[in-house]
Amino acid sequence: MVLPVTSDQTVIMVRQYRHGNEKICLELPGGLVDPEDESAEISARRELIEETGWRPQRMVPIGIVYPQPAVLSNRCHFFLARDVAPVGKMALDAGEDILWTEVPLADIRAKIRKGEIDNAMTVLAFSYYWMQNPAAGMPGKDISR
Amino acid sequence: MVLPVTSDQTVIMVRQYRHGNEKICLELPGGLVDPEDESAEISARRELIEETGWRPQRMVPIGIVYPQPAVLSNRCHFFLARDVAPVGKMALDAGEDILWTEVPLADIRAKIRKGEIDNAMTVLAFSYYWMQNPAAGMPGKDISR
Numbered sequence: 111m112v113l114p115v116t117s118d119q120t121v122i123m124v125r126q127y128r129h130g131n132e133k134i135c136l137e138l139p140g141g142l143v144d145p146e147d148e149s150a151e152i153s154a155r156r157e158l159i160e161e162t163g164w165r166p167q168r169m170v171p172i173g174i175v176y177p178q179p180a181v182l183s184n185r186c187h188f189f190l191a192r193d194v195a196p197v198g199k200m201a202l203d204a205g206e207d208i209l210w211t212e213v214p215l216a217d218i219r220a221k222i223r224k225g226e227i228d229n230a231m232t233v234l235a236f237s238y239y240w241m242q243n244p245a246a247g248m249p250g251k252d253i254s255r
Numbered sequence: 256m257v258l259p260v261t262s263d264q265t266v267i268m269v270r271q272y273r274h275g276n277e278k279i280c281l282e283l284p285g286g287l288v289d290p291e292d293e294s295a296e297i298s299a300r301r302e303l304i305e306e307t308g309w310r311p312q313r314m315v316p317i318g319i320v321y322p323q324p325a326v327l328s329n330r331c332h333f334f335l336a337r338d339v340a341p342v343g344k345m346a347l348d349a350g351e352d353i354l355w356t357e358v359p360l361a362d363i364r365a366k367i368r369k370g371e372i373d374n375a376m377t378v379l380a381f382s383y384y385w386m387q388n389p390a391a392g393m394p395g396k397d398i399s400r
Contacts, residue, residue, distance in 0.1 A: 128324040135324055173367075175375040177322070179273040179280055186375065219386060222318075230320040230331065230379060237382035241364055 111140035112158045113235045114166060114191040119215045122164050122194055126208045128229075136211070136221070137232045143187075150187035158191055162210040163200040166191035173238035177231065188235045256285035257303045258380045259311060259336040264360045267309050267339055271353045273374075281356070281366070282377045288332075295332035303336055307355040308345040311336035318383035322376065333380045 114122040121138075128135045141157035143150050151169050159165055170190040177186050202208060213221070218236055221227045227236075259267040266283075273280045286302035288295050296314050304310055315335040322331050347353060358366070363381055366372045372381075 128321075130327040131321050131324040132328070133324070135321075173378075174370065175373050175378055176273075176276050176280075177375045179276040179278070179374055182275040183277070222386065225319065228320050229324055230322045230375060233318075233320055233382065234375060234379055237378065237385075240382075240385075241367065 111138055111186055111231050111235050112154045112166075112169075112189050112191050113138055113172070113239055114158055114162065114164055114194040115215060116195075116212075117193045121213045121215050121218065122162050122210055123213050124161055124208045124210050126206070135229050136213075136227050137229045138235050139208075139210075140186075140231070151189060154187065154189045154191075158194075159197065160201045160203070161206070161208050163197055164191075164194040164210070165197045167193035167195070172242055173234070175234060186231055186234075188238050190239055256283055256331055256376050256380050257299045257311075257314075257334050257336050258283055258317070258384055259303055259307065259309055259339040260360060261340075261357075262338045266358045266360050266363065267307050267355055268358050269306055269353045269355050271351070280374050281358075281372050282374045283380050284353075284355075285331075285376070296334060299332065299334045299336075303339070304342065305346045305348070306351070306353050308342055309336075309339040309355070310342045312338035312340070317387055318379070320379060331376055331379075333383050335384055 124137055124139050125134055126137065139158050139161040141153065143153040147153045151171065155166065155169060170192060171187065172190050173188040175186050177184065222233055227233060269282055269284050270279055271282065284303050284306040286298065288298040292298045296316065300311065300314060315337060316332065317335050318333040320331050322329065363372065367378055372378060
């Protein structure tokens with residue numbers, strides 16, 4: 111899962127219909143690590159470009175979780191994609207119907223509080239970012255610049 | 256899922272073996288909402304007492320997420336359980352092997368950063384708490400007292 115931020119602190123998010131909860135969800139881009147991917151970072155960079163058409167200057171790992179350790183062994187890797195810039199075209203997989211949208215980073219917490227962002231892994235990506243970004247009032251190494 | 260905090264800012268957590276990732280995980284207590292439960296809060300209070308033997312003075316709803324909206328419609332409700340006190344006995348379901356443990360709230364972020372806490376829903380519960388607790392440097396209504 112990727113948290114793509116532009117140099118002016120705008121987040122590139124995606125809207126897509128989710129069959130599980132039958133809603134159009136405001137989420138961060140992401141996807142699966144393919145068996146041939148050398149690292150989760152490579153997969154994250156690919157999914158970002160495919161789903162949004164934006165490319166990062168630098169990827170920063172910000173956290174890893176077990177989404178459902180009671181029954182599954184898979185892990186979710188979170189990356190901050192810094193200084194993303196548009197490359198102009200998306201490359202969606204068959205069956206994907208995704209629109210990207212710009213959301214000011216400063217508006218994210220209000221959207222989470224209001225329930226406009228309620229996908230667990232998306233909220234977690236922002237949480238790991240805030241936990242490591244002293245500018246957001248959380249302790250840790252500054253990875254925001 | 257419940258974030259139980261004592262009056263001296265200690266979190267009551269649980270350790271249990273998780274078959275999915277084959278690890279003993281440090282987590283928050285929680286469980287399923289039974290069909291006959293009148294609310295998620297009732298379920299949360301029951302699971303807290305059953306899994307830890309601690310009882311809250313007050314339950315505060317702090318967030319709701321869709322854990323996996325791509326394929327599932329279920330939601331996860333997070334509650335802050337304030338001023339918890341021991342009632343002395345746990346009442347585990349058959350097959351549950353759970354030990355409770357005390358962790359200072361001030362140590363949680365370091366444990367998340369080090370990966371000692373890496374269950375997605377557990378990290379999310381703390382994140383929703385911090386997002387609503389100005390003392391942690393995050394904006395929002397103060398629910399810590």
